[in-house]
Amino acid sequence: MPKIFLSPSTQEYNPYIDGGNEEYYMNLIADAMEPYLTASGIEYTRNDPSGSVNRSVALSNSGIYNFHLAIHSNASPASSAGKNRGAQVYYYPGSEQSTRAAEIFAQNLRKIYPLPGLVKTVPTTSLAEIIRTNAPAILIETAYHDNREDAEWIRENIEKIAENLSLSTSEFLNIPFRTPSQAQTGIVDTENTPLNLRRSASLRSEIIAKIPKGTRLMIGAVQGDWYLTMYKGIQGFVNKNYVKIL
Numbered sequence: 001m002p003k004i005f006l007s008p009s010t011q012e013y014n015p016y017i018d019g020g021n022e023e024y025y026m027n028l029i030a031d032a033m034e035p036y037l038t039a040s041g042i043e044y045t046r047n048d049p050s051g052s053v054n055r056s057v058a059l060s061n062s063g064i065y066n067f068h069l070a071i072h073s074n075a076s077p078a079s080s081a082g083k084n085r086g087a088q089v090y091y092y093p094g095s096e097q098s099t100r101a102a103e104i105f106a107q108n109l110r111k112i113y114p115l116p117g118l119v120k121t122v123p124t125t126s127l128a129e130i131i132r133t134n135a136p137a138i139l140i141e142t143a144y145h146d147n148r149e150d151a152e153w154i155r156e157n158i159e160k161i162a163e164n165l166s167l168s169t170s171e172f173l174n175i176p177f178r179t180p181s182q183a184q185t186g187i188v189d190t191e192n193t194p195l196n197l198r199r200s201a202s203l204r205s206e207i208i209a210k211i212p213k214g215t216r217l218m219i220g221a222v223q224g225d226w227y228l229t230m231y232k233g234i235q236g237f238v239n240k241n242y243v244k245i246l
Contacts (some may be wrong), residue, residue, distance in 0.1 A: 001174045001223055003043040004067040005060040006030050007129060010051055014075060016145045017082065018152065025047060025154055029142070029208045031233075032162030038230045039183035040170050041221025057132045066173060067101065068137035070129040073145040073154060073167070082146050086118030089138040090130055093123035097136035105138060105168040112164050113143070140165070184219040186227070186243040188212065195243070197236040199232060201226035209234050217243060 008026035015021050027049055037044050040198070045063060047056040060068050076084045087109050089118070091102035102121040110116035124130055130137050131221050142161060144152035154161070163179070170177035188195045194210035201223040220228040226237040 001041060001043055001221060002066045002175060004069060004169060005065045005135060006033065006044045007047040007056045007060065007068060007070040009072045010047065010049055010053065010056065014145065016151045017148050017240050020153055022073050022145060026073060028158050029071055030163050032159050033166050034230065034235065035180040035218065036163055036166035037169065038218060038220035038228060038235060039178040039180045040166065040175060041228060042169065042173065043062045043228065044235065050067065051129050057128055061134045065135040067167065067169065068129065068133045068135040070137065070139040072139060072141050073143055074141035075146045076144060084144050085115060085147050086120065087113055088120050088122045090124045090127055090142040091123050092125065092130045095136055098130065098138060101136060101138045104171050105140060108168045112157065112160055126189045142182050178217055184245055186217050186219055186245045188242065189244040190242050195238050197231055197234065197238055199236055201237045210234050211238065
């Protein structure tokens with residue numbers, strides 16, 4: 001089962017022209033991606049929003065991931081503040097997988113960004129989340145947050161951007177993309193006890209939540225006797241013997 005490291009910006013010090021900041025809005029996009037990823041059977045781990053770029057790289061490299069996705073928004077130099085628009089997808093030119101990912105994400109972003117000609121792929125050998133991660137990685141600058149039109153586009157299209165990035169992730173991983181409405185749903189069917197949500201598909205895995213009987217769940221993927229699902233924003237696995245598919 002594919003697994004990605006989802007790394008929205010930790011830069012709360014980058015203000016938007018119309019309020020809020022980069023960390024806030026990029027984490028909203030990552031939040032909105034979670035149901036799409038689960039529905040498509042993609043496991044994910046997220047970075048620490050209170051951390052740093054170096055911390056995100058270290059967390060990514062501490063696991064085994066098929067893809068590292070960094071999500072940011074951009075700002076112009078002081079000399080041209082507020083004047084630029086567009087989206088950039090940064091990739092490592094020495095990596096075939098990173099290059100391929102950048103092309104997929106840019107192509108799909110052009111379908112939703114209001115000025116598709118300004119969506120570019122950009123090679124880099126300097127960004128930490130591109131060159132220091134073990135997994136193939138890209139970094140997306142979704143738009144310019146110091147430009148009023150771009151900042152407004154981000155704020156008003158959180159869900160659309162999240163769906164688009166999730167679609168691109170599925171395409172890169174070569175798996176079918178499913179929206180939450182297309183996923184199977186089930187209901188917790190235990191006797192009188194809650195169902196354990198585990199970190200991985202094993203009885204020996206850590207219990208990360210307990211799900212009450214009768215709770216409806218979205219089933220993202222099947223791994224042996226286990227379903228990938230999400231409960232109260234926590235992704236994990238439940239034993240399918242205790243879930244009745246609706």
